[in-house]
Each structure stands twice: as C-alpha cells, then as structure tokens.
Amino acid sequence: MQSRKFRIGLIGGGGIAQAVHIPGWKNLPDVEIVGVADVSEPTAKKAAELAGVAQIFSDYRDLLKLDLDAVDICTPNRVHTPAALAALEAGKHVICEKPLAVSTAEVRELGQLADRKKLKLMTAQHQRFTHGAKAAKAWVDGGNLGEAYHARVRAMRRAWLPTSPGFIDATLAGGGPCMDIGVHALDLCLWLMDFPKPVRVSGSAKTVFAKGHDMPNMWGEWDRKRYTVEDFASGYVHFENGATLMLEAAWMCHQTENEELLAQIFGKKGGIKWPTAEFATVVNGVHSQGSLTHPTHVEHPHWNELAAFYDCVVNNKPSPVPWTETIKVIGILEAIYTSSQEGKEIALKL
Numbered sequence: 001m002q003s004r005k006f007r008i009g010l011i012g013g014g015g016i017a018q019a020v021h022i023p024g025w026k027n028l029p030d031v032e033i034v035g036v037a038d039v040s041e042p043t044a045k046k047a048a049e050l051a052g053v054a055q056i057f058s059d060y061r062d063l064l065k066l067d068l069d070a071v072d073i074c075t076p077n078r079v080h081t082p083a084a085l086a087a088l089e090a091g092k093h094v095i096c097e098k099p100l101a102v103s104t105a106e107v108r109e110l111g112q113l114a115d116r117k118k119l120k121l122m123t124a125q126h127q128r129f130t131h132g133a134k135a136a137k138a139w140v141d142g143g144n145l146g147e148a149y150h151a152r153v154r155a156m157r158r159a160w161l162p163t164s165p166g167f168i169d170a171t172l173a174g175g176g177p178c179m180d181i182g183v184h185a186l187d188l189c190l191w192l193m194d195f196p197k198p199v200r201v202s203g204s205a206k207t208v209f210a211k212g213h214d215m216p217n218m219w220g221e222w223d224r225k226r227y228t229v230e231d232f233a234s235g236y237v238h239f240e241n242g243a244t245l246m247l248e249a250a251w252m253c254h255q256t257e258n259e260e261l262l263a264q265i266f267g268k269k270g271g272i273k274w275p276t277a278e279f280a281t282v283v284n285g286v287h288s289q290g291s292l293t294h295p296t297h298v299e300h301p302h303w304n305e306l307a308a309f310y311d312c313v314v315n316n317k318p319s320p321v322p323w324t325e326t327i328k329v330i331g332i333l334e335a336i337y338t339s340s341q342e343g344k345e346i347a348l349k350l
C-alpha cells in the first residue's frame with residue numbers, strides 16, 4: 001500500500017516556481033504538488049504541466065480549500081503577505097519566496113499567526129544553502145571570527161534590471177534592488193553575524209538610470225512609466241552591540257563586474273567573505289588567509305532549502321529561516337526607505 005505523500009499547493013507559477021521550486025519539489029520522493037494557483041491561466045497551465053498536476057486555480061483561496069500540508073508562495077512580493085496569511089488561516093505550513101513581506105508589521109503579523117497556530121513559516125533564503133555559505137557559517141561558529149564589529153553588504157549589478165511589473169511596479173514589488181537582491185546579501189551577513197539587534201538606520205534610495213534611456217539592460221526593455229522603485233539604495237546600520245554595517249544594492253550602475261554579491265564581516269579574530277568563503281586571520285603572529293570551498297562543487301541551494309522546509313515540518317524542527325530573523329532583515333530594508341523619504345536616521349524598535 002502506498003503511503004500518503006506530503007501535499008504542496010503552489011501559489012504563483014512563474015519564473016522562479018518553474019525554474020527551481022517545481023524541480024526541487026519533484027526531487028523529493030515523498031512530496032507531491034497537488035495544485036497550482038496563478039492569476040495568469042497560461043502560466044498556471046505551464047506550471048501545472050511541469051509539476052504533473054491537474055488542478056489549477058486563478059484564485060489562491062480556492063487552492064487553499066484542497067487537502068494540503070503546506071503552501072509554497074512564489075508571487076510578486078506584495079502578494080506574499082495576503083497569500084501567506086490566508087494559507088496560515090487555512091492551517092497550512094508556509095514557505096515563501098524572499099522578501100517574506102515588505103514591512104516589519106507584516107512580518108510580525110505573519111510570524112505571530114504562525115506561532116499561534118503552531119505552523120511552520122520559512123523565508124526562502126536559498127543562499128544560506130550554498131556550499132560557500134555553509135562553510136563560512138561553520139568557520140564562524142567554530143570561533144574563528146571573534147566579535148564582529150563591522151560588515152559590508154553589496155548586491156550590485158551593472159545592468160541586470162528585471163523587466164516584469166512584479167519587480168518594477170512599487171504596488172507589486174514594494175521595493176527595487178534593495179528588497180530584491182539586497183535582501184539575499186543582508187540575510188546572509190546577519191546570519192553569519194548571529195543576528196545582532198539593529199537599532200538605528202540611515203539610508204538613501206534613488207532612481208538614477210531606470211527612468212531614462214541611456215543604460216542598455218541585459219534583460220531588455222522595460223516600462224519607464226511603470227517604473228516606481230529605486231534602482232540604487234545604500235544604508236548604514238548600528239546594532240545594539242556596537243557593531244555597524246554598510247549596505248549597497250543596485251540593478252544598474254557603472255562598474256566592471258556584471259554582478260557583485262558580497263557579505264564581508266570583520267571580526268576581532270578574523271574576517272570572512274561570502275560567497276567566496278575567503279578568510280583572513282593571524283596565525284602565530286603571521287597574516288594568513290585562504291578559501292574554505294572548492295568552486296567547482298555542483299549544488300542546488302533552492303532544492304536544499306525546500307528539503308529543509310519539508311524536514312522541519314515532518315520532523316517538527318524549528319523553521320530553518322524563522323520570522324524572528326527575517327524581521328531584522330526587513331526592518332533594516334524598510335528603515336533605509338523610510339530614512340530616505342524622511343531625510344533622517346530611523347530608530348528601530350523590533
């Protein structure tokens with residue numbers, strides 16, 4: 001007799017769902033996707049075909065009426081909170097693409113609801129599941145960093161501006177590169193720093209190139225009128241323990257690298273960089289350095305993230321990316337925008 005499989009409902013069947021979430025779930029033998037909800041019928045059909053499921057829905061509330069164990073949310077950012085609230089209210093565990101929400105109030109509402117209902121809630125921060133990140137984390141946990149006193153976070157692209165409305169229309173995206181890719185490097189950096197409490201943030205968010213026509217984009221043309229998010233943001237963060245952090249995020253800028261993703265942490269015993277997992281330290285009075293990983297390792301971080309979520313639900317383990325960590329990430333990003341709008345440093349009370 002075949003035992004019942006773990007049943008997933010997918011909300012949002014577009015780019016990331018088709019590229020990595022559907023293959024990742026299919027890679028787990030005890031899991032099945034039983035339905036897909038997408039406001040675009042052709043997208044729902046394509047995703048359902050890839051997932052090998054028959055049931056598609058235009059309204060995720062209808063998907064939630066199915067017998068599901070968990071829901072995987074891959075919609076534009078601003079749909080994350082309403083979809084996750086509905087899924088939690090319906091008693092389903094939730095994994096949701098980054099950013100979990102675009103404000104701390106939303107993260108708190110989601111987290112408290114999940115806690116009250118004893119359901120798992122995980123932000124899909126797949127970068128934590130890369131070899132480089134795991135090696136860096138083990139190095140830090142091994143006591144090699146010492147007290148972290150400063151960090152640099154960069155998510156800077158030369159000309160990779162996503163063109164779909166879900167990324168460039170503020171009513172759907174809730175933010176530009178700061179929320180889209182800054183969130184990856186910031187989450188990784190805070191994770192390596194053991195999530196100190198941010199207390200003050202100043203920042204700036206601006207649209208330098210995306211309203212104009214001078215910068216060629218590797219992903220092609222986009223709707224300038226609909227473009228209502230920043231294309232560059234920077235921030236400076238103070239933590240309760242005295243540590244500081246500088247962040248820069250851009251979809252377009254004049255730099256020679258196509259993309260630079262970086263979290264660099266300076267500790268009193270050593271320093272570490274992600275994603276390269278390069279370290280610097282002093283051994284017996286001599287400056288010493290190296291790299292913790294081999295760059296040719298094949299890896300599937302998105303698949304690993306889905307497997308970790310499945311494991312936390314079926315074995316009742318803590319969420320691998322809990323909302324109590326995510327709220328610090330989103331709190332900093334939100335405060336960068338608020339500081340930019342109000343022209344002053346923002347005190348965070350998380």
Ligand SMILES: NC(=O)c1ccc[n+]([C@@H]2O[C@H](COP(=O)([O-])OP(=O)(O)OC[C@H]3O[C@@H](n4cnc5c(N)ncnc54)[C@H](O)[C@@H]3O)[C@@H](O)[C@H]2O)c1
Pocket residue numbers: 011012013014015016017037038039040043058060074075076077079097098099124126164166180
């Ligand atoms: N972790 C990563 O590496 C990574 C990479 C890309 C995107 N993402 C995240 O994944 C999410 C989706 O991005 P994408 O690139 O797949 O975008 P996409 O536009 O390709 O897909 C989003 C899908 O959601 C659907 N949708 C919109 N509103 C909906 C609603 N109310 N109900 C159901 N479906 C709805 C759209 O029709 C679309 O098919 C975003 O939050 C983004 O930040 C993460």
